[in-house]
Amino acid sequence: MVSGKKGSWTLILAIDTTSGSSAAVVNLGEVLGFSVFDDPFGHAENIGQAIESAMSEAKVTGSEIEAVAISRGPASYTGLRVGMAAGLAFATAREIPLLGVVSLDAVASVHGAGFTEENWLVTSDAKRGEQFVGIYSGLNDVGLAIREEQLQVMKPEDLENAFGSLPRISEPCDARAVGVYAEKAAAAGIKLDDLSALYLRSPDVTPSSKKRVSG
Amino acid sequence: MIDIRFAIPADYDALVKLEKEIFEDQAWSASTMVADLEALHTDYLVAFNGSELVGYAGLASPAGSFQADINTIAVSKPQRKSGLGSELMQRLIELATRGGAEEMFLDVRADNLGAIELYKKFGFEQIDTRKAYYQPERVDALVMRKAIDQPLVLGIETSCDETGVGIVKGNRLLSNALNSSMEIHARYGGVVPEVAARAHLEALQPTIDTALSEAGIKLEDIDAIAVTNGPGLAGALMVGIGAAKGLAAAIEKPLYAVNHLVGHVGADILERGSLQTPSIALLVSGGHTSLLLVNDLLDNVELLGETIDDAAGEAFDKVARILGLPYPGGPEIDKAALGGNPDAIRFPRGLSLPKDMAEHKYDFSFSGLKTAVARYVEKAEDNGEEINVSDVAASFREAVVDVLVTKALKACEEYGVPRLILGGGVTANARLRELATQKCSQAGIELRIPRFSLCTDNGAMIASLGAQLVMAGREPSGNRFGAESTMEVSKVQSL
Numbered sequence: 001m002v003s004g005k006k007g008s009w010t011l012i013l014a015i016d017t018t019s020g021s022s023a024a025v026v027n028l029g030e031v032l033g034f035s036v037f038d039d040p041f042g043h044a045e046n047i048g049q050a051i052e053s054a055m056s057e058a059k060v061t062g063s064e065i066e067a068v069a070i071s072r073g074p075a076s077y078t079g080l081r082v083g084m085a086a087g088l089a090f091a092t093a094r095e096i097p098l099l100g101v102v103s104l105d106a107v108a109s110v111h112g113a114g115f116t117e118e119n120w121l122v123t124s125d126a127k128r129g130e131q132f133v134g135i136y137s138g139l140n141d142v143g144l145a146i147r148e149e150q151l152q153v154m155k156p157e158d159l160e161n162a163f164g165s166l167p168r169i170s171e172p173c174d175a176r177a178v179g180v181y182a183e184k185a186a187a188a189g190i191k192l193d194d195l196s197a198l199y200l201r202s203p204d205v206t207p208s209s210k211k212r213v214s215g
Numbered sequence: 216m217i218d219i220r221f222a223i224p225a226d227y228d229a230l231v232k233l234e235k236e237i238f239e240d241q242a243w244s245a246s247t248m249v250a251d252l253e254a255l256h257t258d259y260l261v262a263f264n265g266s267e268l269v270g271y272a273g274l275a276s277p278a279g280s281f282q283a284d285i286n287t288i289a290v291s292k293p294q295r296k297s298g299l300g301s302e303l304m305q306r307l308i309e310l311a312t313r314g315g316a317e318e319m320f321l322d323v324r325a326d327n328l329g330a331i332e333l334y335k336k337f338g339f340e341q342i343d344t345r346k347a348y349y350q351p352e353r354v355d356a357l358v359m360r361k362a363i364d365q366p367l368v369l370g371i372e373t374s375c376d377e378t379g380v381g382i383v384k385g386n387r388l389l390s391n392a393l394n395s396s397m398e399i400h401a402r403y404g405g406v407v408p409e410v411a412a413r414a415h416l417e418a419l420q421p422t423i424d425t426a427l428s429e430a431g432i433k434l435e436d437i438d439a440i441a442v443t444n445g446p447g448l449a450g451a452l453m454v455g456i457g458a459a460k461g462l463a464a465a466i467e468k469p470l471y472a473v474n475h476l477v478g479h480v481g482a483d484i485l486e487r488g489s490l491q492t493p494s495i496a497l498l499v500s501g502g503h504t505s506l507l508l509v510n511d512l513l514d515n516v517e518l519l520g521e522t523i524d525d526a527a528g529e530a531f532d533k534v535a536r537i538l539g540l541p542y543p544g545g546p547e548i549d550k551a552a553l554g555g556n557p558d559a560i561r562f563p564r565g566l567s568l569p570k571d572m573a574e575h576k577y578d579f580s581f582s583g584l585k586t587a588v589a590r591y592v593e594k595a596e597d598n599g600e601e602i603n604v605s606d607v608a609a610s611f612r613e614a615v616v617d618v619l620v621t622k623a624l625k626a627c628e629e630y631g632v633p634r635l636i637l638g639g640g641v642t643a644n645a646r647l648r649e650l651a652t653q654k655c656s657q658a659g660i661e662l663r664i665p666r667f668s669l670c671t672d673n674g675a676m677i678a679s680l681g682a683q684l685v686m687a688g689r690e691p692s693g694n695r696f697g698a699e700s701t702m703e704v705s706k707v708q709s710l
Contacts, residue, residue, distance in 0.1 A: 048694030
């Protein structure tokens with residue numbers, strides 16, 4: 001007996017560590033349980049408790065979860081990986097589907113209905129003085145934001161020059177948005193099978209060269 | 216108030232006397248008794264009421280046998296029916312369980328119905344009868360067996376460039392899956408933390424899958440999860456921690472956050488079924504060079520010394536680059552040193568001078584050695600001379616290995632410990648193995664080098680350390696621990 005679940009559709013556990021650490025249990029568009037830790041550096045410490053609190057609030061156990069949705073970023077790399085690793089391991093343990101959600105797409109879908117303009121932006125902090133940027137153009141018929149181009153990393157002045165006139169959302173993502181997005185996408189038959197982390201940059205390293213030690 | 220503890224030599228006279236009182240003409244002789252008390256593979260518990268010995272119990276569990284035999288449980292006549300027999304039995308079962316036994320055996324007189332009932336209560340079942348075993352009355356002995364279900368533990372290791380997932384059952388190795396990102400690091404000449412962390416996330420699922428399929432189990436069968444949470448690269452550690460917390464939440468099983476270095480020490484448990492202590496442990500890898508005194512794996516691991524600059528493996532990598540050899544440097548230097556003269560160039564032995572003994576007796580330093588090799592090579596190049604790469608490689612390697620082995624043996628001598636365990640990736644080095652073998656043999660020290668897959672970073676050693684904590688009845692770590700990149704070796708588990 002699944003206590004918190006309504007109807008016959010999938011009970012989704014969503015995990016997001018793109019800003020704080022959050023987890024949500026989502027079913028039929030409703031958030032049955034949600035837990036968030038705002039600490040932007042405490043992902044490893046908090047992710048387990050976030051998952052357990054969300055499940056406990058939803059009155060479900062790990063064995064009742066039927067799919068896991070993870071936030072793929074783009075976001076700060078170290079934190080992002082903690083949530084992705086947790087979701088991936090959870091789904092592996094339970095042998096249930098794992099759904100990858102682009103965090104900017106999830107944010108765009110939550111806030112996009114408020115815009116009448118043809119295009120709008122979703123941005124998030126990419127560190128090093130840059131922004132992650134997604135450009136969207138309305139919602140599709142299941143309420144998912146339609147992304148126009150590849151995600152980008154932009155300097156503030158370039159962002160201003162290129163898209164300064166467009167409305168912009170810079171709300172952080174959380175697991176509720178990820179879970180609701182994944183559920184809508186799955187219902188509409190949209191595949192979320194890309195599970196790679198969105199770094200949008202290569203590791204910051206160059207092959208080293210030999211240095212003399214003697215003068 | 217009855218006090219139960221391990222027997223010490225001062226108890227022997229009282230033990231022999233009580234044995235006589237209880238068993239009369241069937242009693243073991245003093246010499247047999249003392250021999251069993253002193254045997255390497257036995258543990259005796261003694262129960263005192265004040266200063267009076269009122270009971271004792273002996274357990275034999277040879278290393279690596281996964282079996283434990285109850286040699287004796289004896290209670291003085293006035294103490295019978297006080298529950299002391301049960302208490303001693305309970306302690307022996309705990310001792311056998313903690314020692315990794317998968318089954319326990321005992322013999323009992325067929326006419327001792329009270330004892331047989333008690334043993335049955337503790338889960339023993341009759342498996343055989345020895346006819347007319349007790350003489351002269353010709354009473355049969357029943358052989359009874361109790362199965363011990365050791366914990367099934369999955370361990371995750373992501374502290375550096377190896378994604379390791381291992382599964383153990385108690386002290387038994389079931390699987391040890393590994394994915395390395397070493398080849399990607401090769402072009403940078405060393406481990407790049409961000410590259411390593413990215414690789415861990417990608418390798419996670421395939422490594423878990425391999426570990427499960429090799430062990431032939433499903434994740435839901437697992438009793439506990441263990442994960443390395445330090446020391447190591449923070450971003451890399453966090454991938455493993457995230458995964459471990461996700462697993463624990465999914466299957467609702469306890470989680471143990473453990474120390475990577477102590478994991479290395481415990482790897483030998485999977486090789487021989489138990490860890491002999493005290494032991495000196497020398498851990499040498501690309502990230503660590505540590506000399507440890509291990510009195511008890513879970514409660515008393517002491518750092519005697521460590522590198523104050525480069526790790527030994529790092530020195531191999533850097534010198535390989537100086538010599539134009541590829542990464543990782545260890546195997547390349549080994550190859551290049553073949554046929555080279557280790558005495559051709561006298562490179563410095565770091566922290567080995569008399570003046571270093573006060574502060575750095577058991578510390579290591581390889582940075583000066585690396586610079587000395589670089590100077591030697593540059594000088595030759597400046598003079599337009601060709602260097603003999605074999606001689607340089609052999610001489611450099613000798614300088615590293617000499618210091619490692621000399622300090623490890625000095626520690627064995629000073630602390631009176633007849634055992635040395637090697638761990639870490641540098642144990643693959645042919646000369647290190649050779650010199651350690653030779654020097655330990657001369658000094659009468661037992662040398663333990665687990666198989667290479669248990670020496671390098673791996674998940675099985677982490678699972679094994681987790682299993683030791685479970686078997687010792689330790690509390691799990693909860694779910695709020697984080698990565699501790701500079702965790703000290705005295706901290707076995709994070710709570």
